[in-house]
Each structure stands twice: as structure tokens, then as C-alpha cells.
Amino acid sequence: MIILYLSVIIFNFLALYTNKRLTGSQVLHIWSFTITFQLMFDVFIDLKYKGYWYFTQGIDWVGLPAYTILIPPVNVIFLNWFPYGSSLIKRVGYFVVWEFFLLLYEMIAKLPEPWGYFRYGWWNIWYSFCINPLLLCTVLLYYKWVLRLERKTLNNV
Template identity: 60%
Template sequence: MILQISSVVVFNLILYKTIKGISANKIVHIWVFTIAFQLFFDIFIDLKYKGYWYFTQGIDWIAFPAYTILIPPVNLMFINWYPFNSSFKKKVRYFIIWELFLLSYEAAAMLPHPFGFFHYGWWSIWHSAIVNPILLTILIGYYKWISVLEKKACI
């Protein structure tokens, strides 16, 4: 719980202080996309297959901040600093750095109560190591798509 609350504050402050070049429209799109995609993914992995969960198994209000104000700013920070116009090597290095951050954060979130809030069923850190780059790639693809749509709307 302590990690969740402090992370919400820190991640949102970092985002607020560092976000540049992303329109309000794109911010809203990424924020809502993150919530929807995370809920869709978690319906299956958490609720149906009991792979992992926040705080307690099943639906609980205490996990609401994790879905709505914890992950979206992290995704926006990832997009904000992503080296779109750099070499493939730089992009791979960026992914590796983020993968290490995400896996480290996940490990910290599994610390016992009151610090942590994340629990594994059959899921493991190795599942996350495989799935995270796929999810981040989907996020980049979505961001590029809404960027194209935004340009078309401004013409």
C-alpha cells in the first residue's frame, strides 16, 4: 500500500514536470487506452485465470488507483522519452532500461503488506519479462496511430 500511494504521487509528479511535445489529446488517449487495455488484460489474467492480482483476489476498490492513476503516467513517461528518431540500437537499449525498471518495480510491489500490493498466482517475473516488451510495443503502435489521426484531424 505504501509503495502504491508513493508511486502514484511520484510518477504523476515526474510526468507533470517532464512531459513535453505530447498534446493534451494524445495524453488523454494514452491515459484512457492504458486503463482500458489493462482492465481487458487483467480480466483474463487476474479474474479468470488467477495469474496475479492487486491486494486481494477478485474485484476490490483498493486496487482502483493501480488501474487509473498508477500505470497511465508510467506509459506516458515511456512515450515521452522514447527515442522515436534514433537508431534501432538506441531503441533496444531504451526497451532494456525500461524492462529492468518495470521488473524491479514489480518485484518491489510484491513485498509484504504494508509496503507491497501485488501478488502472484501462477504468473512469474519471467512471464512479465516476456509480456512487457509486447505491451510496450503495442503502446508505441497505438501512440503512432493516434499521432496520424491527430495530424489528419488538423488538416
Template identity: 50%
Template structure:
């Protein structure tokens, strides 16, 4: 529990303190997209197939904190510094660095409570390593779409 609360505070602080790119509209879109996308994915992997879970295997209020307040600011930070106009090589390298950082953070969340709050069923770190670049790609495409809509307004 302590690890989750510290992570929520730290990631939200960094996301909002370092924000130089996002409008209030795009922040709202990033948050809602992240929450919806994560809940859709986690409904299957976490709740139906018990691949992983937060705190315990059942739906609980503490797990809701991780679903709604932890990942959206991380996506804000990722997008804030993402080289949208950069070369393909720099965009791939940036994404791979983030995947490595997320894998490191995920290892920390596996620590025993009160610091850790994440648990594996059949899921493992390598599944996340393979899946995360695709999730970042979807996030980037969504963000580019939101930016194009904002430019039209």
C-alpha cells in the same frame, strides 16, 4: 497501501512535470488506452485465471487505483523519452532498460504490506519480462497512430 499511494504520486508527478512531448489530447488517449488495455488483459489473467492480483483476489476499490492511476503515467513517461526517430538499436535498448526497470519495480511491489500490494498466483517475473516488450510495442504503435491523427487535424 503506502507503496501504491507513494508510487501513484511519484509517477504522476514525474509524468506531468517532465512532459515535453504530449498534448492534452495525446495524454487523454494514452490514459484511456492504457486503462482499457490493462483492464482487458487483467480481466483474464487477474480475475479469471488468478495469475496475479492487487491486494486480494477479488475485485476491490484499492485494486482500481492501481489499474487507473498507476500505469498510465508510467506509459506517459516511457513515451515522453522514447526515441521515436532514433535508430532501431537505441529504441530496442531504451525498451529493454524500461523492461528491466519495470521488473525491478514489480519486485518492490511484492514486498509485504504496507509497502507491497501485488501478489503472484501462477504468474512470475519472467512472464512479465517476456510480455512487456510486446506491450510497449503495442503502446508505441498506438501513440504513433494518435500523433499521425493529430497532425492531420
């Protein structure tokens, strides 16, 4: 639990104070998308298939920060620091660094309470290794879609 609350403070601080690229509207889009996507994913993996959970299996209030204010600022940081317009090597390297960070964070979050809050059922780190790049690509594609919609709207005004 300690890691969850420290992470929420640190990630939100970093997202707020290092963001130089995303507008308030884009941050709101990413935040809303992240919460929605995470809840949809976790309904199946956590509740239906018991793959992993936060604190205890099932729905509980103590896990609410993990669903609502932990991952959205991480996605804002990811998008803000993304090397747009750089070579493919730099973009792939950026994904590799983030994959390492996410896997390391997951291992730390699995520490016993009172430190950790993340628990495995049948899930393991290799599933995360495989799915993290897909999730990061999904966030990146969603952000690019938002940018395209904003440009289209500005052109129609």
C-alpha cells in the same frame, strides 16, 4: 500499499512535469487506452485465471488506484522520453532499460504488506519479462496511430 501510493505520486508528478512532447489530447488518449487495455488484460489474468492480483483476489476498491492512476503516467513518461528518430540500437537500449525498470518495480511491488500490493497466483517474473516488451510496443504503436489520425485531421481542415 505504501509503495502503490508513493508510486502514484511520483509517477504522476514525473508525467506532469517532465512531459515536453505529448499534447493534452495525446495524454488523454494514452491514459484512456492504458486503463482500458489494463482492465481488459486483468479481467482475464486476474479474475478468470487467477494469475496475479492487487491486494486480494477478485474485485475490491483498494485496488482501484492500481488500475486507474498508476500505469497511465508510466506510459506517458515512456512515450515522452522515447528516442524517436534515433538509431535502432538506441531504441532497443531504451526498451532494455524500461524492461529492467518494470521488472525491478514488479519485485518491489511484491513486498509484503504494508509495503507491497502485488500478488502472484501462477504468474511469475518470467511471464512479465516476456510480455512487457509487447505491452510497451502496443503503447508505442497506439501513440503512433493517434499521431497519424491527428495529422490526417489537420490535413482535412
